[in-house]
Amino acid sequence: MHFAYPPRKNSNPPPFRPRSTRIPTFRRFLRPKTIAVAGLAILFIIWLFSGSSSKHSPQRTISGKPPVVIVTVFDEKTWGGSPEYLESIKDNREQYASKHGYGTLLVSAGGYELNGAPASWSKVTATRHAMAKFPDCKYIWFLDQHSYIMNPDIKVEDFVMGSKKLEANMIKDLPVVPPDSIIKTFSHLKGDDVDLVLTQDKDGISAGSFIIRNGEWAKFFLDTWLDPLYRSYNFQKAETHALEHIVQWHPTVLSKLAILPQRLFNSYNKPKHGRVFEAGDLAVRFAGCTKGAGENNCVDEAKRFSSQWRKAFAYA
Template identity: 55%
Template sequence: MHFAYPPRKSSNPPPFRPRTSAIPTIRSRRLKTIGLVCLAFLTLVWLFQRGGSRRHAPPAYHKPSGNPPVVIVTVFNEGKYGKGYLDMVKENRLKYAEKHVLRLRPPRRTRLVGQPPRRPTRHDHVPDAAYIWYLDQNAFIMNPNLKIEEHVMKPSRLEELMIKDHPVVPPDSIIKTFSHLKGHDVDFVLTQDKDGLSSSSFVVKNGEWAKFFIETWFDPIYRSYNFQKAEQHALEHIVQWHPTILAKLALVPQRILNSYSKEKGGQDYKEGDLVVRLYACGEAGEDTCETESQRFAQWKTAFQNS
């Protein structure tokens, strides 16, 4: 068997020749070219990222101007109540809004069986309003002379009204309202009834915190919990488990913002109160909302005389 051998190196190698100056010149040119290409590439990457960050940057925060001072939001269920009754509720809101040069937002909605009621999002509201007042459709404004921004939300007024160091969910919740909270720190005002927090009448200060709060309250994860009382129990849950929300919350006496037509539900309406809510009025029978509303028809006279 034969194997091929590599050729032997010559024992007489050629004489040493120094490198010519052309080779370093060529290499330096190549390095310069490569450097320019890399610089151009990095410049393009930087410009692309800069342009992309502009396209995807969050919108600049819009600070509400306070004009109008308040937006009233009422959600109407036109498939459940009669037209006459709903027209009366709309008239009540419009008269109050006109008197105080406010805005009214009555979004329509259709509620499916078993679906929690829809609360308004910040996108439903006039962006420049200082405050957003949600008022249930089964409630009437009774005192046209009281302004939300003065009667409830003025910091010095809140200092007088706030119920401090009080169980969030009565009677014995270990989570209590903050004892050191100041009026200017409050962004969310509501009341309690005998069952717990009442979401039938509440006020939120418009701004970034309001957006965060509404989105948290109706986050899909809380909807999936299937709370027995839907949004009310979801509200009680996030208030007790999220200090970020509790730190902005103020409880006020029920008659300040949310009097009831029946004492068994909570504090009942007295003459001069801002609002009366028709407590537990039904769709049929003797206790329909329309029948119950007749007991408080004096709101029309109050507006005429104001």
């Protein structure tokens, strides 16, 4: 008896084609609950990128009143405690500020908590203090206590910080830390881009006289400079060497920096450290002066220029 063989299956069956799910998926998308969730998500995105941002206050406009604030920090440990010396410095700042409608912040180094860092760091905290006290000022000029403003006719905002003046005076493609730093000042910087001006002397960057444009960048810069890591690091020249480090290795700072000729606002009393003061210069600093009664002491160096600035201011 013969049985019929079942039909042989094709050895090359057609490829498997999964059942299409497009229509069911689309139908699920059209469910009311799904539509509501998607709508809420879209509304949230719109709110996130438009509605919420409109509630954020735009960057505050600085009125420029006063145009400049002069900051000087007094440290009795470095000037020998002469009341006459102290008063002459204060009087110098106040007369100059009064003539041009500037503000002043004349403070004691002991008024700031530096957590064990050298008192010279107080220049940074005082400058930050000035920004808080004079939020609408346009520029802040930190000027070391061992110095006099000598030319009462010069306005900082025009003579030093004016856009055209900056472009004419900034030293481009200059090693930031002389003589051979591979990091150099920008060659394409415009005057309106400058937020910080410094000078160099024979030892490098001078932190005894600097000018900064008030604003968000200034806050960032000062907070960076005042970072606890820099204050705790054993730099030989404390905040000055910290500043040299920052301007070399932080492009965000270097891109806003201009180095100007020293005599514009940071002349020295003697040639040992840098460019010497000449009649007509804005300011003179008694670089390297010492306390006490020894040679090159600060009080005696100041006396060389005291009558000059008083005479200049009397006829201004």
